[in-house]
Amino acid sequence: MAVSPKNPFGAYIREKRESLRKKDRRFSLRQVAARIGVEPSYLSKVERGENAPLSEEKIKLLARELDEDQDVLLALCGKIGADVQEVIRKRPLLFARLIRDLKNAPDHAVLRILREVRDGKW
Amino acid sequence: MAVSPKNPFGAYIREKRESLRKKDRRFSLRQVAARIGVEPSYLSKVERGENAPLSEEKIKLLARELDEDQDVLLALCGKIGADVQEVIRKRPLLFARLIRDLKNAPDHAVLRILREVRDGKW
DNA sequence: TAAACTGTATACCACACAGTACACGAAAAG
DNA sequence: CTTTTCGTGTACTGTGTGGTATACAGTTTA
Structure with a gap:
């Protein structure tokens, strides 16, 4: 098992981003990275599933950017929104x-x- | 703000453990630590709220040991059980x-x- | 064809998490 | 009064999280 686990989140957002890019050049990896506030090299690692975790904040920004549901993207990253967690913890x-x-x-x-x-x- | 945040988990389990100890000497910090599988010095830090996080596994063992609800203890640590999280993420x-x-x-x-x-x- | 833009490789970083190992003085038990 | 038990102080550790900074070669674009 020397191969990385390759969680589906990276592949999923890469596909979505590239699909949006066909209609709009502003959806290059670099420009999206800039808009959500991470280095392009880091988003590259994220999209290739190279064990590069995104914070909840960045995931939410990415969801808005790609017009995806934030809870779904969070779930794909193995996370649950802090607001939802708080309800349970209380x-x-x-x-x-x-x-x-x-x-x-x-x-x-x-x-x-x-x-x-x-x-x-x- | 040089003082530690002092989350209530430590104080809570200390009180519960010491209350059990009045009836049963087997509830010393050292013996409880041994039963849940951590070093006494670490449980000491936990009980004094010195920013010593317990893993979900140890929290569950502690809950059984002190006859407390595991979800309540997890919540006091700011956590949610992995099984509950899985239901939401799916x-x-x-x-x-x-x-x-x-x-x-x-x-x-x-x-x-x-x-x-x-x-x-x- | 020069300039800009693209994705990626590599190196580095600070902090949080979840602890262990050991020594110590005080208290309790025998 | 000695032995055991008790709680704690201090130092150290490996792994995960969430990134930045820089350089580089390939592709578009003007």
């Missing part, structure tokens, strides 16, 4: 249990709960 | 949104949802 007994109980629930069940909550059912 | 669109929407929900509302889920309402 009431761990309630939320840790709720999430574990929903682990195997099908999407439509979670969606139904989401809608209930959004309808202000409390 | 379906970030659903779970990140659900948790954010429940951020300001009162306990009883979350509890009601918990009961619904446990009653197998999907």
Whole structure:
């Protein structure tokens, strides 16, 4: 196992960036790197999956830049947004249990709960 | 601000351990440290809040040892269990949104949802 | 064809994390 | 009163995180 793990995040954003680039030259690696505030060489490593972690802040900027969902990109990096974490940490007994109980629930069940909550059912 | 931040985790487990120790001498710092697998000097630093982080594994062992809830102790350390994190990372669109929407929900509302889920309402 | 721009290779960095190893003086137990 | 146990002070360690700085060759662009 001398080969690197190659998490899918790098490949994913590279593909998305290059697809945007076909329509707009401002989506070169260098220019995107400049807009999210990292060195081009570093974003290059990120896109090639060379174990170059991005901070939550940079991931969010990148999500805005590439028109992707920030939670999805964070998840691809093995992270969870600090705001979401805070909700859980403030009431761990309630939320840790709720999430574990929903682990195997099908999407439509979670969606139904989401809608209930959004309808202000409390 | 030369004083350390003193997060409440250390004080909390120290109090709990010393309370158990009054009834059972096996709850000395040294013996508890041995049972959870760290050096006594390190647990000492932990209990005094000297910026000595415990790994998730050790926190769980400590929770069992002190008869505390693991999610609560993890939360006091600013952490969230890896199993809970995994649930969110596998379906970030659903779970990140659900948790954010429940951020300001009162306990009883979350509890009601918990009961619904446990009653197998999907 | 010269200038600008592109992606990447290499070297380096500070700090956080999660500890170990050992010595010490005080207290408790025998 | 000696031995054991106790909590703590100090020094050190390897790995992960989150990057910067610079140089370089290939490709566009004017």
